[in-house]
Amino acid sequence: TQTVSQSDAHVTVFEGDSVELRCNYSYGGSIYLSWYIQHHGRGLQFLLKYYSGNPVVQGVNGFEAEFSKSDSSFHLRKASVHWSDSAVYFCAVSANTGYQNFYFGKGTSLTVIP
Amino acid sequence: EAAVTQSPRNKVAVTGGKVTLSCNQTNNHNNMYWYRQDTGHGLRLIHYSYGAGSTEKGDIPDGYKASRPSQENFSLILELATPSQTSVYFCASGDHISNERLFFGHGTKLSVL
Numbered sequence: 001t002q003t004v005s006q007s008d009a010h011v012t013v014f015e016g017d018s019v020e021l022r023c024n025y026s027y028g029g030s031i032y033l034s035w036y037i038q039h040h041g042r043g044l045q046f047l048l049k050y051y052s053g054n055p056v057v058q059g060v061n062g063f064e065a066e067f068s069k070s071d072s073s074f075h076l077r078k079a080s081v082h083w084s085d086s087a088v089y090f091c092a093v094s095a096n097t098g099y100q101n102f103y104f105g106k107g108t109s110l111t112v113i114p
Numbered sequence: 115e116a117a118v119t120q121s122p123r124n125k126v127a128v129t130g131g132k133v134t135l136s137c138n139q140t141n142n143h144n145n146m147y148w149y150r151q152d153t154g155h156g157l158r159l160i161h162y163s164y165g166a167g168s169t170e171k172g173d174i175p176d177g178y179k180a181s182r183p184s185q186e187n188f189s190l191i192l193e194l195a196t197p198s199q200t201s202v203y204f205c206a207s208g209d210h211i212s213n214e215r216l217f218f219g220h221g222t223k224l225s226v227l
Contacts, residue, residue, distance in 0.1 A: 032214055032215075034214075034215060036216075036218075041221075042220060042221070043118075043204055043218035043219050043220045043221050044157075044204070044206075044216070044218045045218070046215045046216070046217075049214055049215060051214075090156065090157065092216075101147070101159060101162060101172070102147070102159075102206075102208070102216055103159075104149075104156050104157040105156060106154065106155065106156035107156050107157075
């Protein structure tokens with residue numbers, strides 16, 4: 001059974017703060033891990049992904065994520081958030097073969113106070 | 115940039131009525147997906163397709179049918195809509211070779227009264 005867990009439903013920080021959004025997964029086999037962002041009233045947009053190699057991957061707008069096999073985690077971080085980063089963030093896992101599905105966590109709503 | 119277009123953007127339906135949600139992608143992707151998004155549940159997979167003519171059940175297929183008449187188009191059909199199907203529906207497409215990421219449409223907000 002594939003599961004993706006995002007432990008924080010809501011996170012609130014001030015502009016300029018750092019933030020970490022947590023993601024833990026349970027999935028057998030070789031996988032892709034990814035993060036998506038959803039601004040209010042919009043569809044999900046891809047932020048970044050990890051498959052292999054350097055466990056720290058860089059995404060758009062200063063976001064990065066770090067993979068940990070021992071913790072089964074793929075946490076998303078940003079050093080200094082902007083009010084426009086307020087959105088819902090989804091962690092996702094998929095197998096690295098073409099005919100497999102994507103499984104999403106329930107999302108973390110990030111609010112950045114200006 | 116890959117494009118996924120959903121129609122309509124908003125829909126109000128009556129209980130027992132038939133609803134068809136349409137999705138078109140210009141990415142030439144084999145894989146297409148229908149998700150619904152509800153508070154507290156995140157994204158849940160309803161149906162998916164690996165190419166024209168194929169449809170597969172996802173995690174919550176009851177009450178829904180899907181149709182993939184062509185590479186570009188993937189429809190979600192509610193034959194007898196119920197208030198519990200009030201939700202926001204997202205279509206997505208993905209490349210079957212890399213399976214690295216999904217491209218999402220803007221969503222359809224469906225209200226069943």
